Structures are given as C-alpha cells and as structure tokens.
Amino acid sequence: MSITRRLLALLSTLTLGGCLGMPKNVQPVTGFELNRYLGRWYEIARLDHSFERGMERVTAEYSLREDGGVAVKNRGFLAAKQEWKEAAGKAFFVEEPGTGYLKVSFFGPFYGSYVIFELDKEQYRYAFVAGPDHSYLWLLARTPTVDTELLTRFAEQARQRGFDTSKLIYVQQQP
Template sequence: MRKILALLSALTLGGCLGMPKNVQPVTGFELNRYLGKWYEIARLDHSFERGMERVTAEYSLRDDGGVTVKNRGFLAAKGEWKEAAGKAFFVGEPDTGYLKVSFFGPFYGSYVIFELDKEQYQYAFVSGPDHSYLWLLSRAPAVDKELLARFTEQARQRGFDTGKLIYVKQQP
C-alpha cells in the first residue's frame, strides 16, 4: 500500500512539471542575466493573480544554488498589495530555461522560458505545465506593439488561447 501511495504522490507532483505540447525551453540560458526585476505585461487568468495590476516578479540567487522568487501585485479593488515568496530550481541543466517553482511547500509547477531576448535579456515568454499558464515578462513596464504581436502569435501557434490574454496595467 505504501508503494502505491508513493507512486501516486510522485505521479501527482510530477504531473505539474511537464510542459505544454509544442513548447520547448530555450537553451543557452544564463541565470545570472535573468535575475532581477521583471514586469508582467500579459498573462492568462488564474485565481492567484485575478484582479491584480502592476504585477512584478523578482528573482535572486539562493545560497543553495536555487532562485528566490518574489511576486508582487496590486489589488485595485481592495487598494492593497499582495506578495508571494517562493523558490525555484532547474529541472535539468542550468543552461536550459526550464525550472520548477514552488510557493506551497513540496508542490512544484513548471516554469518554462520558451522565448528570450538572449542579447539583452529584456523580455521572456513563459509557460507553466500546460496551456492554461502563460506570461509575457519584460524588464520595462511596457513593450512595443511588435513584441506584443510576436508574443501573441507564437503563443497562438503553440496552442494557447490568446483571445483570453489579460494585458496588465503597469505604471511607467
């Protein structure tokens, strides 16, 4: 019985570490260049971000080689800031943009960087374990129309429902 429970637990937890069909993580990834503050430009809706604007993510190196994740957003309806702190670790090689992120104890979800400005590290297209998780992150609170159109088209081609994208209000 213990073996069955252990197997079911492993399958359940491991199921959150997959990636959507047609999504592949970038290679040549450099974590030190990715660290720092990112602005959320667009996303698919989820309860943990619902109603939030001015959303940012900040990444810093942990002593154990992992990444500290600090997400912050403003709930306009309540007039208050919400923060969530988590941790992330590479799923495979550290030069591949595929990490597992946890905000809740032993439960991890995929963080797949499938497009990245490798020259300047100014934008990133990120997915979770399936097609219901999608983000466009930028070092600046706004992006040009061409980048937004490219993000939308690449996401659509990979099977994301881009008609449901939320464009996050940011303050410049």
C-alpha cells in the same frame, strides 16, 4: 513495504511530479544564463488564473539562493481591495542550467513548471514563459511597457503553440 505504502508512495510521486510537464509545441530556450535573468521583471500580459486574478502592477523578482536555487518574489496590486499582495517562492532547474526550464514552488513540496520558450538573448529585455499546460502563459519584460511589435510577436508565437490568446490579459503597470 506494504501494498498500501507502495500505492501512497506512487500517488505522491505522481502528484508532486505531475505539474512539471510542458505544453505541447513548447520547448525551453537553450543557452540560458541565469545570472542575466536575475532581477526585476514586469508582467506585461498573462492568461487569467486564480492566484493573480484582478491584480495590476505585477512584478517578479528573482535572486540567487544559498542552496543554488532561485528565490522568487511575486508582487501585485489587488485593485478591488486597494492592497498589495506578495508571494515568496523558490525555483530550481529541471534540466541542466543552460536550459530555461525550471520548477517553481510557492506551496511546500508542490512544484509547477516555468518554461522560458522565447528570450531576448542579447539583452534579456523580455521573456515568453509557459507553465505546465496551455492555461499558463506570461510575457515578462524589464520595463513596465513594451512596443506593439513585441506584443504582436508574443501573441502570434503563443497562438501557434496552442495557447488561447483571445483570453490574454494586458496588465496595467501604471497607477
């Protein structure tokens, strides 16, 4: 293999694998049960990023794929344009299936981390989720609203892990 091809292969590997990191001070939950996690989740809070900017009534729907992965369908209402937007993706475990650490792709071979760092393990009613770094953070719940105690706990745990919680967006779920 030529040096050019080796460099391209190395660059491709670094690029494709570079978004599978985990923010400092964030560890995925263990004892994770995918079948209990499947179904609809409502986005309660998030840090802003371009692919959800201006969206309200955001949900994520997870279901099993035939290849053992997870089908992901994100949906949100773009208020400024008065239209719904959807994105379909796929996810796979990075480590063993009992660890809440997945890689998610909406764009071909490019994956990003999906790290569940807090979870209601009794009833799977809420999840705190991070991406590959401190600029990606979500609070997901099975219901469109949650109590103030959970919101406070989410913000405090996220702040302790290095997220800028002063920039949290609380998602409007009702029309």
